[in-house]
Amino acid sequence: MLAATAGLTVSSSGCLRQVRNIVRSDDIQQLSVTITTVPADADRQSVRIARHLEENLTAVGVDVSIDLRSDIEFRRAVLYDHDFEICIGRHPGGADPDFLYEALYSRYIDESGWQNPFGFSNQNIDALLEDQRNAEGDDRRKAVTAMLEAIATEQPFVPICVPEEHRVARTDRFDGWSEGHLATRHGYLGLDPADGVDALRVAHTDARPTENLNPIATDYRHRGTITDLLYDSLATQNGDEAIEPWLAESWEWDGRTVDISLRDGCEFHDGEPLSAEDVKFTYQFLQDTSLGDHDTASPAPLYRGQVDAVKSVDIRHGHRVELTVETSPAVGERALLVPILPAHIWRDRATDVMGPGGPSIAQGTTEAVVTNNVPPIGSGPFQFAGRTEGTQLTLERFDDHFTRRPTVDLPAPTVDECPIEIHPSGDTAAQVVANDDADVTSLPLGPSDIGGVDTSNDVQLLESSSWSFYCLGFNTRDAPFSNYRFRRVLAQLLDKEWLVDEIFHGHARPVATAVTDEWVPESLEWDGRDPETPFLGSEGEVDVRAAKGAFEAAGFRYDDHGRLRVRQ
16 A cells, blocks of 8 residues: 555656646746837937847847837837836926826826826835925925935836937028927927018928817827927927016916916907906816816826816906915926917817727717817917918917017017918938028937938027937736836846937937936936846847846746746
């Protein structure tokens, strides 16, 4: 009996090992990741960054595929559907570090738009994001530093670099290019045209504004330049300069309440008067585009962090309105930069939309989100005149705009019209300006286009401050991207210094944190390497042994074939 039992044990032990091996092989597989980005004709730098990461991931035993999508499809996948694992692209950023509240606050984890597309949730960082919103002066700088250092540790996204912004303009037709940032309305207002010049001809490289002019559509809006020209906001900002009154004639802060006096006699482009009612409606609508019809609010996909600061809006009379904010005034002022919408147009767009035809957003799809808003009715210095889809958008001066009043000391439109022609690439747009068929390129040139600009014949290369940045984003809703140790190792597979030299031709600066220079703490200053997640290699080539060691130190394992394993 003992012998029989021993034989049974010996024979069955081999079976048990076989069962365990079957379980292991079925349960643990090579890690496979997908990098979502846009093709080279949309953004050459993004896809080259993706190829760099693909090469280094493959070298360290990860199976990689690249998913190329058009601009609109990319934004819908990342911002609306959250259908990605790793994404690479350009984030709009912001001149104030409070944009990170919108980008990372956990309450926005299931919303659509630029608010927390990464699905990131961290109680400590939530508290730090709130702290910097409420602090003032030196206390706010300390709070921002603590926030940035915590974010750098967690790496919910990896800031790669801030590209230089260069545009081309003709100096024989217009003076004053240096007075306004061309990513804002100020770049197109107050220019001094030469005798006989009555049109500001713009060379643009993105056809989306000819298809859609919805100011809250994140899949069609990158920057709000055209929105700035079509719509007024209570305040305005020229680049990273101070926020100043615009549609508001003046304001006065009393604690966390700002008393705003609107300019008298302002109208929308259709002749309807603009009043405090429209201001109140705008903030209520951006906070909930269903206007209370849904069980939960359906905030607009854009301007979420800004309008979320507004606690209440009270009308004092037709041209005076009071906003109370839940933040410090320095952060609360950003809420004054949203476009003021005509209530008589947008109120009817609070209805639900069912079925295909536009993006489906997590917080509920309304007509306001899917409308192309053509023709747009705003109150801005320019109004819609016409379009040819994919080819041209034409704006014309709004003669009744308040900036044209002799008593108002603000830059005003100085031309009759502003035709915006679409061109296939930055170098083509620059050449059109050089040939005197356009006056300015509206979007920044690509790094490879800058060196080819001929400035010898009444053509000037303009450089502007930049606050947008390239980044690698993780969908932290799912493993292994939910593991901050894994994210930190992936961040160390990007050679940011090499990317700036090789892909951006030196026309960018590598960064360890995604804020403008004045807010970067000493601990995160770039000193030739990333102080938080330095590259594991040199000259763009990963050190395979060091990278594998980093993955193993983070708790991951390799199989006998050098493949990084992951439990399914």
